[in-house]
Amino acid sequence: MENLFPKLPVADWIDAFVDWLTSTFAVAFDGISSVLESVVEGLVTVLTFIPSYVFIILLTLIAWKLANKGIALFTFIGLLLVANLGYWDPMLDTLALVLTSVIISIIIGIPTGIWASQKKTVKQIVVPILDFMQTMPAFVYLIPAIFFFNIGVVPGVVASVIFAMPPTIRLTILGIQQVPSDITEATEAFGSTTSQKLFKVQLPLAMPTILAGINQSIMLALSMVVIAAMVGAPGLGADVYRAVTQIQIGRGFEAGIAIVVVAIILDRITQNIGNKNQGGVSGK
């Protein structure tokens, strides 16, 4: 067997490819890196500028408006707890990291999903890439990410985007393709252009599914914070990582709880945006 088929030098190929990428696109990577870094830093600056009690009240009100009283109460108590435990600033770093990753996921993911939903060949190419992004262990692409973008928050964002974007794309495709065929047929029968069909019918009807995808992307981005911390991204993940390496079980749990609180708040609020939209449709 081994004599018949010599081992393919996949590892060598990839090494060569990464080297080539690093040297050829150094300028481009530097550009991306500085843009991402300033976005995250800008967000952090804005978030830290808001006094913590104002922030807590603001988020509580948003939760109340978009979700319900229970979730508003949880938001209020949860954020107070985070502040009390002393994780306020790391939490803001984490929020900035997650928001940046999710916004990038949306900006790239939704158009890609729309494109893939319209063209079969695009879908056939995109779906395997998504499988790859979701299952390839994050550590594997963290190292090249460091080569490209240096240590810090940027490779953290990149890793989060890679891991978090697939649900947005997948559910955008699904949402659009789930629009009943007789409805798209009717839209066409009345003489809609492709963009009228997309914006007046397909996207509005797919919106609850797309929002569910974005919600999943947020959760996945949050789940990447510890891994992002390993390449130098600041935030709650860094606290967890530090506690784990120093076997400080208690502190580890504290930071972990802070992550859970942020996750639940973000999840419930975004989930309810989707449900509210749907509620307007069914009207019953």
Add this chain to the structure above:
Amino acid sequence: MKETVKVKVEDVTKIFGKNSKKAIALLENGDTKGEILKKTGSTVGVNKANFEVYAGEIFVIMGLSGSGKSTLVRMLNRLIDPTIGKVYIDGKDIVAMSKEELRKVRREKISMVFQKFALLPHRTILENTEYGLEIQGVEKEARKTRAMESLKLVGLEGYENQYPDQLSGGMQQRVGLARALANDPDVLLMDEAFSALDPLIRKDMQDELLDLQSNMEKTIIFITHDLDEALRIGDRIALMKDGSIVQVGTPEEILMNPSNDYVERFVEDVDLSKVLTANHVMKRAEAVNIDKGPRVALKMMKELGISSIYVVNKRKTLLGAITADQAKQAVEQGQSIHDILIDSIDTVIGETLLTDLFDTVSQATIPVAVVDEANRLKGIVVRGAVLGALAGNNENINNTELPESQKVEVTN
């Protein structure tokens, strides 16, 4: 009106599958649908459909599921592109049209109503009705006015701010109809439009469609699998089987002269009493002018061997009837026909279905008179003819296409 051809379908064929060229060649060769499927793996959806639809008529395409009728109707606005063939609307072949031109035709000339309504769930009834106008860029106020008119036409005033799923199926389909009418198209395609509705509501909708049609005179192409529906609303019917059109004709022609065994089997279970009308079974009416004397009436009855006769005025308006006994009495006592006239007689109009005639005919002592809207005598219905017609005996069924032969004979 019937002379104008609105839609002309020429050799329209649809092959589903990859080997469409080979399949077409085999089709030209005369191979059947089954053989082609075996040889090429392609399915023949529609096989060389040819027909013409006249302006202002309701043309029904009928067939069982899988007969290709839904595919055929979708080729009329190119929701499905024909593999070969031409579809002319107002003389222009839409198969050859560019996307732009086709869009214009879809926006202005041809609208469609769908089996499962296909309303937009995120839009109100008004917004749904406006959709066709909205994508054409019609001003907000103008399109609202037109959509409201269209909703009023289908009896949905007051529901414009509801959402589709707040309405019943019948009402949702009215919205579908209103949406199609809002564009003011010439041609209306209705794909099994009433099939998803309850039987009672379906019948209401059929009546309403006929009502609407009598005012708007659109060209309607209606798809159905329900023969009763086809017979009820169709001016002409095309029967489809296995992708081919088997027969095109008026409901009567299809019932009375099925072109082959398939059509015959299809129509054999039809309840003739719900298809045939008084016009079909009436006999020539004998009538006497009111100004004549009873003696003339008596003579006529004797010559014709009948025991009663209708009395009309100069304009052939039915006034009543007299019996032979009364006429004899009148002659003896010197009375006029006026004095002995029975004016409470049973009359029906020509369009009355046989099923609604039974009661009247069975209780009448003298034959039931068939009259037109102006109460002019057209003919009479006798029991024997009704039974004969129900038995499918063609001798007892008149060809209503030639009403001239049914002129009333009046002796002056």
